[in-house]
Amino acid sequence: MAYAALDFYGIDELYTHEERMVRDTVRELVTSRVMPSIGKHWSAGTFPHELVAVFGEMGLLGPSLTGYGCAGISPTAYGLICQELERGDSGIRSFASVQSSLVMYPIWAFGSEAQKQKYLPEMAAGRAIGCFGLTEPDFGSNPTGMLTTAKKTAGGYVLNGTKRWITNGSVAHVALVWAKLEGKVHGFLVPTKSKGFTARDIHGKWSLRASVTSELIMEDCEVGEDALLPGVAGMRGPLSCLSQARFGICYGAIGAAMACYDEALSYAKDRVQFSKPIAGYQLVQRKLVDMVSEITKAQLLCLRMGRLKESDKLSPAQISLAKRNNVAMARDIARDARDILGANGVTDEYQCGRHMLNLESVYTYEGTHDIHTLVVGQEITGLAAFDS
Numbered sequence: 001m002a003y004a005a006l007d008f009y010g011i012d013e014l015y016t017h018e019e020r021m022v023r024d025t026v027r028e029l030v031t032s033r034v035m036p037s038i039g040k041h042w043s044a045g046t047f048p049h050e051l052v053a054v055f056g057e058m059g060l061l062g063p064s065l066t067g068y069g070c071a072g073i074s075p076t077a078y079g080l081i082c083q084e085l086e087r088g089d090s091g092i093r094s095f096a097s098v099q100s101s102l103v104m105y106p107i108w109a110f111g112s113e114a115q116k117q118k119y120l121p122e123m124a125a126g127r128a129i130g131c132f133g134l135t136e137p138d139f140g141s142n143p144t145g146m147l148t149t150a151k152k153t154a155g156g157y158v159l160n161g162t163k164r165w166i167t168n169g170s171v172a173h174v175a176l177v178w179a180k181l182e183g184k185v186h187g188f189l190v191p192t193k194s195k196g197f198t199a200r201d202i203h204g205k206w207s208l209r210a211s212v213t214s215e216l217i218m219e220d221c222e223v224g225e226d227a228l229l230p231g232v233a234g235m236r237g238p239l240s241c242l243s244q245a246r247f248g249i250c251y252g253a254i255g256a257a258m259a260c261y262d263e264a265l266s267y268a269k270d271r272v273q274f275s276k277p278i279a280g281y282q283l284v285q286r287k288l289v290d291m292v293s294e295i296t297k298a299q300l301l302c303l304r305m306g307r308l309k310e311s312d313k314l315s316p317a318q319i320s321l322a323k324r325n326n327v328a329m330a331r332d333i334a335r336d337a338r339d340i341l342g343a344n345g346v347t348d349e350y351q352c353g354r355h356m357l358n359l360e361s362v363y364t365y366e367g368t369h370d371i372h373t374l375v376v377g378q379e380i381t382g383l384a385a386f387d388s
């Protein structure tokens, strides 16, 4: 059954021609290259590595950055890429978010000219992969407490520490590791071939199974002077990258929700119980209408968010509100879609169960749902409910 993307309020006409073109191209790519094999990859717990070069060729990596082989499209177009990729699978979108927003963006924004020349064209083409090491085994929601350290040596720096839950970790060529140098957080571009650097995959996940998640271990890991990101110090560095990535996640969640709604609607129209298709029963219609209502609100929120970003007016708290709303919305819709599919919803023959499990990770990473609640709470009351 062909995918029918929900657009109940004609939001399409509010996008530019370029934004629609980018979205439609990625939509077609997901239909032809992701959908046929994603279920198998997810079940096997493998990352579809073959897509990386394709994304590079199509300009989907670091797409809103300018120069260095990047496409320079609008933030809204970048968001729509995330939406379409996550229609396929949250793990595929996670790969692209990490590459584009968490590694290429900080190199572009805070890197030296030599670092930009070295990494950005290779990463834009998909010939080099990056990962972003912020979280540690004992510091998730509170990364400020990180224990990873960097010490200055005669020829560069030596890093010690462990990062956990790192997307792309073992397939990355370069790890952007956040570490404390003389007590202050700095970013280091660590080639993953460096002596003293090890990446070990985390197995047994029942979420984001088509994405690589690893632990990074640095034991007297030596890097050169040129590893330090010179343009930023303190938590502003990692937090500004997370703002970029969360922006894309807000759109991505809509893609997963649209996929689940589409599947639930077509299933409900086909599935006959008692005297008619289940889509004809009021309780099922209510679930479908709730989905349309929530997806439409999330689409409008993202449209406004994109336009605010384009005029440089978007605040971190506004991104937090959209991440919190849209991911929770998608998670609820995936569950309701699974319910509408009855027993079939628990098999890998259908996609809503895969999205439902993936969205548990999306709900937790890039700031948990509750941490974003506290960020917005602080914004509106002026009172922080957590230690900052």
Ligand SMILES: Cc1cc2nc3c(=O)[nH]c(=O)nc-3n(C[C@H](O)[C@H](O)[C@H](O)COP(=O)(O)OP(=O)(O)OC[C@H]3O[C@@H](n4cnc5c(N)ncnc54)[C@H](O)[C@@H]3O)c2cc1C
Pocket (backbone or CB within 6 Å): 098, 132, 133, 134, 135, 138, 139, 140, 141, 142, 164, 165, 166, 167, 168, 207, 208, 213, 361, 364, 365, 366, 367, 368, 369, 370, 371, 385, 386, 387
């Ligand atoms: C699949 C996957 C991929 C990931 N990829 C990356 C990556 O590429 N790079 C990276 O650096 N990290 C990554 N992460 C880590 C992710 O960002 C963290 O899991 C997240 O920040 C939450 O940290 P935690 O798991 O330690 O949970 P905790 O911080 O221990 O939180 C546990 C619970 O406590 C709640 N909580 C914590 N503090 C408070 C408070 N003050 N008030 C109220 N409630 C609170 C949280 O909301 C949550 O419900 C990934 C995680 C997953 C699952």
